[in-house]
Amino acid sequence: MSIVVTGATGRLGRHVIEQLLEQVPADGITAVARDAEKAAGLAERGVRIALADYNVPATFDVLFSAGDKVLLISGNEFDKGRASQHKVVIDAAKAAGVALLAYTSAPGSLTAALADDHRATEELLLASGLPYVLLRNGWYHENYTENLAPVLEHNAVVTAAGAGRVASASRADFAAAAVAVLTGAGHENKTYELSGDEAWGFTEYAAELSRQTGREIKYSPVPADTYQGILTGAGLPEAFAAILAGVDASIEKGELAARTGALSRLAGRPTTPLSEAIAAALRG
Numbered sequence: 490m491s492i493v494v495t496g497a498t499g500r501l502g503r504h505v506i507e508q509l510l511e512q513v514p515a516d517g518i519t520a521v522a523r524d525a526e527k528a529a530g531l532a533e534r535g536v537r538i539a540l541a542d543y544n545v546p547a548t549f550d551v552l553f554s555a556g557d558k559v560l561l562i563s564g565n566e567f568d569k570g571r572a573s574q575h576k577v578v579i580d581a582a583k584a585a586g587v588a589l590l591a592y593t594s595a596p597g598s599l600t601a602a603l604a605d606d607h608r609a610t611e612e613l614l615l616a617s618g619l620p621y622v623l624l625r626n627g628w629y630h631e632n633y634t635e636n637l638a639p640v641l642e643h644n645a646v647v648t649a650a651g652a653g654r655v656a657s658a659s660r661a662d663f664a665a666a667a668v669a670v671l672t673g674a675g676h677e678n679k680t681y682e683l684s685g686d687e688a689w690g691f692t693e694y695a696a697e698l699s700r701q702t703g704r705e706i707k708y709s710p711v712p713a714d715t716y717q718g719i720l721t722g723a724g725l726p727e728a729f730a731a732i733l734a735g736v737d738a739s740i741e742k743g744e745l746a747a748r749t750g751a752l753s754r755l756a757g758r759p760t761t762p763l764s765e766a767i768a769a770a771l772r773g
Contacts, residue, residue, distance in 0.1 A: 498522045508668045543574035546580075556587070557585065559578070562593050572606045575606075594623050594625045595608075599736075602731070630659050633694065654690045655690075658686075658760040665755070720734070
């Protein structure tokens with residue numbers, strides 16, 4: 490029996506593994522990855538490594554064991570039908586008789602196209618009959634703080650989110666919620682709407698960047714089609730740029746502003762302030 494984390498070498502997965510190691514013996518954790526080299530550091534610490542690929546169903550055939558608790562971290566290949574990829578994991582978990590499958594989904598309030606694969610995966614998971622947990626993760630601070638180069642180059646925060654607000658939190662915060670579910674009891678068949686403790690607007694974000702950098706950084710809202718063009722001009726694929734512009738439209742409508750308190754309750758602490766995420770990013 491093990492706690493199994495898919496996408497374990499990804500940006501969220503690594504936080505989950507690190508926090509699990511604080512509570513669970515390393516040999517009780519299985520990290521699922523596509524690349525053995527990326528997982529080498531975890532193997533050196535005693536974590537079990539399983540090589541598997543969402544796009545190769547056979548690699549999941551004997552990966553799970555009865556009684557395992559599984560965290561299915563949603564894939565990031567938006568052009569390959571993520572729900573079908575996730576079904577590979579769900580089917581293998583059902584065949585093995587795992588004790589729990591937790592899935593990192595999207596907020597129930599989100600109507601942007603980004604949520605479509607998540608809603609489809611939720612339907613597959615509920616139909617499977619597996620004991621489940623839906624971790625409906627809100628927006629990450631890092632979606633902004635990991636992309637500060639163009640902001641600092643132009644001294645401008647540019648989005649198509651208008652005056653919308655975002656109750657974001659750090660990846661480490663969302664990882665803490667996942668770890669609480671994987672190591673705790675009584676979470677079966679529950680849905681958690683997870684968000685940061687505070688909602689902020691992009692004028693405030695620009696002001697905080699200004700404060701911490703000593704520069705005058707302004708917020709410059711633009712129409713969605715203009716923003717999509719900026720993203721494609723920066724090298725993003727057209728389809729992904731459209732998804733991000735769609736999320737901004739949802740933000741403008743208030744779909745990522747809800748503060749449910751569920752994230753801090755599961756994590757057992759307040760969520761990370763945006764200002765701390767900015768400071769960490771600026772330190773590099």
